[in-house]
Amino acid sequence: MSTSRGSRALGTGVAAALVASVAAVLVLLTAAGPAAAHVRTSDGWSQVRSDGDRVDYRLSLEYEILARAIGMGTEAIEAPDDSSRRAELEQHRDLIETYLADRVLIFVDEVECTMTLDGTGVEQLPATDATAEDIPYAVLQLTYDCHGASSGRYVVDYTVFSGAGSDAVVDDHTTTVDYDLGGERGRVVLDTAHPTFSTGEQAFGASAVRSAGLGAERILTGLDHALFVAALAVGAAGLGQLVRSLAVFAVTHSVALLAAVAGWVSLPAQVVGPLVALSIVYVAATNVVGPESRWRLPVVGAFGLLHGVAFAGELRFEQGLSWDLVTSYAGFNLGIELGVAVLAAVLFPLAAVARRYAWFSLAHVVAAAAVAVTGLAWFLQRLL
Structure with missing residues (x-):
């Protein structure tokens, strides 16, 4: 009889442990649920073309995310239409150029090219199953002067919206890069974990x-x-x-x-x-x-x-x-x-x-x- 009581006690202990484990998992899932629900991602697009010692870079970023990241202000963030957004981008042109100059870098044979913001614009990304309405994107035309280099090893270093400071307004940001650099063409996706890629060889x-x-x-x-x-x-x-x-x-x-x-x-x-x-x-x-x-x-x-x-x-x-x-x-x-x-x-x-x-x-x-x-x-x- 003592053996029977011991078996029942062991069974009760195992059952209690299982119940406790299930409860702990449910608690963790419940806590993680809201956090996962608030993860925000942002997508961008990059078109990069070399032309002699110049590189033309067309960068598309979510307008609102950009405005928040660089501190363009409430009026810019809440701009009601594309005309207002274009005006805000032009008004904050220097701020945008300063921000991107440290976060979208191009090197040729280890030497950094000099970036200039040539133009700004706005385009609408059509609504999808994941979005209820069109999303306005800032279109930024960048030009890089590569100091006479028309060939060599190109390196693109992209760290937009990936800092730990005020510009970290999204949990993850990716950009799809369509490139033609030094005659080498391809497509690559850059994100926080993989911010760089290179093409060509150094002469x-x-x-x-x-x-x-x-x-x-x-x-x-x-x-x-x-x-x-x-x-x-x-x-x-x-x-x-x-x-x-x-x-x-x-x-x-x-x-x-x-x-x-x-x-x-x-x-x-x-x-x-x-x-x-x-x-x-x-x-x-x-x-x-x-x-x-x-x-x-x-x-x-x-x-x-x-x-x-x-x-x-x-x-x-x-x-x-x-x-x-x-x-x-x-x-x-x-x-x-x-x-x-x-x-x-x-x-x-x-x-x-x-x-x-x-x-x-x-x-x-x-x-x-x-x-x-x-x-x-x-x-x-x-x-x-």
Whole structure:
């Protein structure tokens, strides 16, 4: 009889455990039900076409989701018709361009193309079984300048509506990409888990040459960098001092550029920009009061670090260290050095000849003052 009672007790225990398990599952399903019901997804469409060194990108996004994500305001979100929506898109054009510039990226051989928002519009997606009415979509025409690259390895990096901040207004967003890049055609779906795809192959020689051209262009046309090098060349007391200054500048800006390109160092432009302007003020001032100061080389080296970070910010590269990135970095850095050498080779001999004349001292002071004032004006402008 005791065995019978034990069996009944065991059976009762098993039954109670089963009931408890079923109850727990029901509770979990009940709790998960409302949460699942509130999951919101958003679909988009992308049409991407390369044309020489330009890429045309037609991007379609749900109008309301875009308006909420970038903070266009209640009036824009509740716009009653397509005419009003078009007006709101045009009114917030700069805001849209700024948002997309960091979230729809195209690289060719590791170098980021420069994006411009060329046009905005609205279209209606017809109602389906899942939607009770037509859905208005913002149609955004983007153009990318790929710095002379008409072929190579293209990478598209798409992170619209996928951030953890204010733009995360949907639980999931996907875009279907119809692409024709460098002669390679296809279709791919991008989402939060898979935000990138690539086409083509990098041509190392062409990539290095193109990157070198970009580096030379940056130093020769970037007025703050060019003025810094010019001040070093004109103010050098002799060829030895010039060589030492340029060597220190080359080493430090190369190290900083590599660190920034590889993603090891990141400084905000609001900090780097004013300090680069101050570097011009310093060199111009020391050209007059003490070009042979023992602090000149260490300070030039420190400013070289800032210029290197600035170079990386002006022409962004694809994140993640790779051989492709090293090729592009090496070419870009070589171009910078060539540009520096050209500036120094032109200006230093002219300054050396001018030193033989009596008027040079006054002209030197006036030029240094003009450069210092320019640098100080840039500093205040960038600081404010």
